Amino acid sequence: MSGHAPKLEVNKHVAALTGDGGGAKPMVKFNGYVGKSDQEGKVRLHFSLNDLSQYVEFDEKDVMLTAEAPENVLPLGGVYVWVRGATHLRLVRTVQLTASNLAAVVDIRHSAMARRRNPWQVRAPWCRVPTPQR
Numbered sequence: 001m002s003g004h005a006p007k008l009e010v011n012k013h014v015a016a017l018t019g020d021g022g023g024a025k026p027m028v029k030f031n032g033y034v035g036k037s038d039q040e041g042k043v044r045l046h047f048s049l050n051d052l053s054q055y056v057e058f059d060e061k062d063v064m065l066t067a068e069a070p071e072n073v074l075p076l077g078g079v080y081v082w083v084r085g086a087t088h089l090r091l092v093r094t095v096q097l098t099a100s101n102l103a104a105v106v107d108i109r110h111s112a113m114a115r116r117r118n119p120w121q122v123r124a125p126w127c128r129v130p131t132p133q134r
Contacts, residue, residue, distance in 0.1 A: 016065045017082060026085025027064055030056065033078055045081060053094040062087040 017027060030045055037044040037057055046055045062083045069078040 013065060013067065025064075027082050028085060028087070030081045030083070031069060031074055031078060032056075032081070033074070033076075034081075043081070045079075049076060053092075055092050057090040057092065058083055058087050 018025065032045040032047050032055075033049055035044040035046050035052070035055065039057070041060050042057050043060050043063060044055050044057050046052050048054070063081060064084060065080075065082040067080045069080050
């Protein structure tokens with residue numbers, strides 16, 4: 001026995017996440033699938049291949065590290081993405097409705113509250129409907 005301890009190397013992922021100082025920095029890890037963003041310099045990350053209507057977008061410059069996810073965790077090319085903790089995100093969830101369905105949903109949510117304020121005016125704020133005269 002030579003008495004020398006084996007030389008341990010700093011993990012490349014830990015080095016990328018902590019920087020030169022080696023201290024922990026606020027960060028968030030997302031799992032998902034990279035998609036094409038409509039905006040230059042943005043990353044779109046879909047949470048699932050089963051529902052592409054839900055995703056998060058953020059600036060490329062806020063990405064600290066990426067890594068391929070194991071096939072048994074995120075099959076078909078999933079990735080891990082670490083972003084800075086102060087990153088501004090745009091969370092998107094698209095829901096498709098007909099105009100009449102939307103009007104019904106808005107009416108249900110707003111009718112009770114609107115009646116308390118003005119019993120003659122029950123409408124969504126973006127709808128231009130004449131108010132009946134008393």
